[in-house]
Amino acid sequence: MLPQRVFIHEVAPRDGFQMEARFIPTDRKIAFINLLARTGLTKIEATSFSSAKAIPALADAREVMEGVSRVPGVEYAVLVPNVRGCERALAQHVDEINLVMSASDSHGRANLRMTPEESLVHLPEMVALASSHAAVNVSISTAFGCPFEGPVPERRLFDLIGRVLELGVVRITLCDTTGMANPLQVERIFLTAQANWPAVRFTAHFHNTRGMGLANAFAALRAGIVHFDASLGGLGGCPFAPGASGNICTEDLVHMFGAMAIETGVDLPSLLGAAANLPELVGHDVPGQVLKAGASTRRYPAPLQLRCG
Numbered sequence: 001m002l003p004q005r006v007f008i009h010e011v012a013p014r015d016g017f018q019m020e021a022r023f024i025p026t027d028r029k030i031a032f033i034n035l036l037a038r039t040g041l042t043k044i045e046a047t048s049f050s051s052a053k054a055i056p057a058l059a060d061a062r063e064v065m066e067g068v069s070r071v072p073g074v075e076y077a078v079l080v081p082n083v084r085g086c087e088r089a090l091a092q093h094v095d096e097i098n099l100v101m102s103a104s105d106s107h108g109r110a111n112l113r114m115t116p117e118e119s120l121v122h123l124p125e126m127v128a129l130a131s132s133h134a135a136v137n138v139s140i141s142t143a144f145g146c147p148f149e150g151p152v153p154e155r156r157l158f159d160l161i162g163r164v165l166e167l168g169v170v171r172i173t174l175c176d177t178t179g180m181a182n183p184l185q186v187e188r189i190f191l192t193a194q195a196n197w198p199a200v201r202f203t204a205h206f207h208n209t210r211g212m213g214l215a216n217a218f219a220a221l222r223a224g225i226v227h228f229d230a231s232l233g234g235l236g237g238c239p240f241a242p243g244a245s246g247n248i249c250t251e252d253l254v255h256m257f258g259a260m261a262i263e264t265g266v267d268l269p270s271l272l273g274a275a276a277n278l279p280e281l282v283g284h285d286v287p288g289q290v291l292k293a294g295a296s297t298r299r300y301p302a303p304l305q306l307r308c309g
Helices: 011-018 027-035 061-065 083-090 105-112 117-130 152-165 183-196 212-220 250-259 266-275 278-284
Strands: 006-010 043-048 075-080 096-102 135-141 171-176 201-206 229-230
Touching: 006 250, 011 027, 027 043, 027 061, 027 266, 043 061, 043 266, 061 075, 061 083, 061 250, 075 083, 075 250, 083 096, 083 117, 083 212, 083 266, 096 117, 105 135, 117 152, 135 152, 152 171, 171 183, 183 201, 183 212, 201 212, 201 266, 212 250, 229 250, 250 266, 266 278
Parallel strands: 006 043, 006 229, 043 075, 075 096, 096 135, 135 171, 171 201, 201 229
Antiparallel strands: none
């Protein structure tokens, strides 16, 4: 039986904006996050406290977090890559610290300059620093495949999950960083993960690089996953993973769940209203489909019947 309630985590202000060539002004980022917070989303990843040199698009992380209006019931999360970033984020009283590591050596070196094993050496200090002030989530990139190395052995992935959980973390996100996952793989991995660690809150994070994002989300749902990352308009990617394109689109995901009578708590018209502002905000079209076509409940006037006399 499929879950009847799911929770949507919006990542466009971080995963989406970090890829944009045009710097989005701080006040517009704040307004965008405030608009998203009023749609019924349960969590918003607002920014990343990374090096301004590495991610210049998010160099205003402190100002963004100081400026947003906190809506009760919404978790405000931020991604941090290191201890210094963690300290800066905690000073802004964020609700969740999202730590990141890779499942593959090559992507870990490209993204963090660390292999997974080296990340596990640094994670304990950040977990200890953050855990008394905020929830801690660990995102494992390339969990379903690496653009440099190809398939990631599932045995290695499960070993990394177990070692992260030994640190006291109870939130894990498995990320399909470059859209290499397929539905059978997704269902198998999440079923195994939940069978091994039933108390852990697993989140599914998919990219739509090869057009399988929503299919993979449905596979995760079949496996019992109820927490999903998504990005408004389908924005997103990874600057350190060749070929990565946008995340699964939030409004398309919400629409799919709604069409299946699965509750998200998100108001789709409000979400579409926010998505309609994106092309002007980022300076280009976005790949979301429901904004263009309308919801499946949309009805059109029947065509007139023309008869030849």
